[in-house]
Amino acid sequence: MKHHLLLRLVRPKPNYILRSFLFHSSRRSGTTPSPLDPYDTLQRRIARAGDPSASIIRVLDGWLEQGNLVKTSELHCIIKMLRKFSRFSHALQISDWMSEHRVNEISEGDVAIRLDLIAKVGGLGEAEKFFDTIPIERLNYHLYGALLNSYASKKVLHKAEQVFQEMKELGFLRGCLPYNVMLNLYIRTGKYTMVEKLLREMDDGKLKPDIFTVNTRLHAYSVVSDIEGMEKLLMRCEADLGLQLDWRTYADAANAYIKAGSTEKALEMLRKSEQLVNAQKRKHAYEVLMSFYGAAGKKEEVYRLWGLYKDLDGFYNTGYISVISALLKMDDTEGVEKIMGEWEAGHSLFDIRIPHLLITGYCKKGMMEKAEEVADMLVQKWRVEETSTWERLALGYKMAGEMDKAVERWKRAIEVSQPGWRPHQVVLMSCVDYLEGRRDVESLRKILRLLSERGHISYDQLLYDMNGTGLSWKIVDAMGRSQYIEEGEVRV
Incomplete structure (x- = not known):
């Protein structure tokens, strides 16, 4: 997709209407502007045109050719709506159209939104190219913030840190938002030392937080188990009469107390949370x-x-x-089964996360017969069979020390797998290690054939000798070591 260079940024003129294009399109079509049907608006037409592969510009052009007017403020609202519903390609097309027709109300904020959309539609490379076309004198807090958000959303830590440092040097860290972005990024990437460092930096800078910043910081304190820091922040916020705390604030504080083992303080926070x-x-x-x-x-x-x-x-x-x-x-298995029965009996909207949650719960407690019953219900009643179901059972049997059954369930997971599947690494490594330890080369070869038949790896490339030397390692390596998942982790 071609992205246009940044056009003139001028002060907004209230209620500006795109008349030039309207005049010429009306002349071509022979129509004259007519009163709008209150139930037929441009936003409604675009909302209905939901096919992401179709151009949205034809809807806009059709609207103008009928003699209708388009306010720039309306285009802003449409872009906002499209972003809300993740229709990023259509939102970028509208932004392109505004740029092509030189709408003279394009602000720095509009360009920042454009940069965000390019990153979402075209990728970070395209966003970087667009950012490089912006004259240095035009770069500002909003544009750097959009680039920072783009890197953070993709967890590109080193580039996000580079942008954050540039913002510091340019004096663009006057608000809390960039700090919030980096806090969340450090939490998501497990850089808890950097979380603590950034929290101290925010304290030293005496930044006045808004409610979003408060909640972000409380969550960060919870992650690094800094109860003292959390309590100081909470006391300061409660003393600030201009800051309205919400239910999430106290819920995050409660979560921190729960992790620290302070149940009574946690319950106090939860009661405050409910009241809000x-x-x-x-x-x-x-x-x-x-x-x-x-x-x-x-x-x-x-x-x-x-x-x-x-x-x-x-x-x-x-x-x-x-x-x-x-x-x-709380090990309330009886209560879980009762509520599960209510869900089955009272609702037809199937959601595999619910039976999967139950399977994982039973496996963690070693209740493998119960876990198998839920898996059978998925296959027999709902006619649903997913790789993840059998991987959960395989992990459960692995934790229970029943490796023969773990291997069988993992074979079933491979049989129903789809192209692009990435195996649960604990299950993968434990099963092949177990078979290798038993010197069961034939079973390893059967697994290799299954993986090859499902299109995951090449049998001929990996099976290089009749003795199977190194076969276990080759299977694990071929399936990849990325996306490692800790033993027992719930994947809902």
């Missing part, structure tokens, strides 16, 4: 709070919130995931 939940946030808030009450071992609180949750309008599988997860943490 409004009607619009109840669904998500109850899901989060059920999980935290479960981690705190408060079964009665989990059931109390579950009762409130079920009274909300609509049906949400995410609620079942939250309550089942919470009850599994």
Whole structure:
């Protein structure tokens, strides 16, 4: 996709309308502007045109050729809507169109959004090329922030750090947003030492936080188990009458206390959190709070919130995931099975995350017969058979020390796998190591044939001699060591 150079950035003129294009298109089509149907707007037309492979510009051109007007503010709203629904290609097409027709209300913020869209549609390479076309005197906080966000979203740590350092040198760190981006990136990449360093830097800079920054920092304190730092921040925020704390703030504080083993303080934070939940946030808030009450071992609180949750309008599988997860943490198998029965009986909207959550829970407790029953239900009742189901069982048998069964379940996982599948590394390595330890070369070759038949590796390339020397290592290496998952980790 061709991206255009940055055009003139001028002060916005209120209520500017694209008249030049309208005049010429009306002359060509022989139409004259007519009153708008209030139910037929450009935004509605674009919202309905959801095919990502089709050009959205034909909808815009058609609107103008009918003699309709387009305000720049309306295009801004349309781009915002398209980004909200992840229709990034269409949003970039509108941004391209604005640039091509030299809409003279293109602001620095518009260009920053354009950079973000190019990164999402064309990749980081295209975004970098576009950034390099922007004259130095035009570069500002918004543009650097957009580039920083692009690197952070793809977890390109070294480049994000470079941009962050440049922003420091240029004096573009006047607000908290870049710090929030880097905090989240360091958390996601496991760089907890850098999290602590950045938290100290924010304190030294005496940056006045907004509620988003407060919640980000509380989460960071929780990750690095810095209870003292968290409490100081919370006390400072509570004393700031201009800062309105929300339910998430106290929920994050509760999570930190739970991890630190301070159950009573955690419960105090959870009660404060509940008091701040409004009607619009109840669904998500109850899901989060059920999980935290479960981690705190408060079964009665989990059931109390579950009762409130079920009274909300609509049906949400995410609620079942939250309550089942919470009850599994407290070993309430009877409660889990009862709620699972309610889900099966009362709702037709299938969500494989729920039975998978149950299989993982049973496997962790060594209840392999129960886990097998859920897997059988998936295959027999719902006619669903996924690689992940059998990998979970294989991992469960591995943890239970039943490697023969682990190998059989892993073979089944390979049989139903799809192109591009990446195996659970603990299962992969433990199964081939077990077979190699038994000198079961024939079984290793069968697995190799299965992997080859499913298109994952080449049998002829790897099976280089009749003795199978190094065959175990070759299988593991061929399947890749990336995306390593710790033993017992739940993949919902």
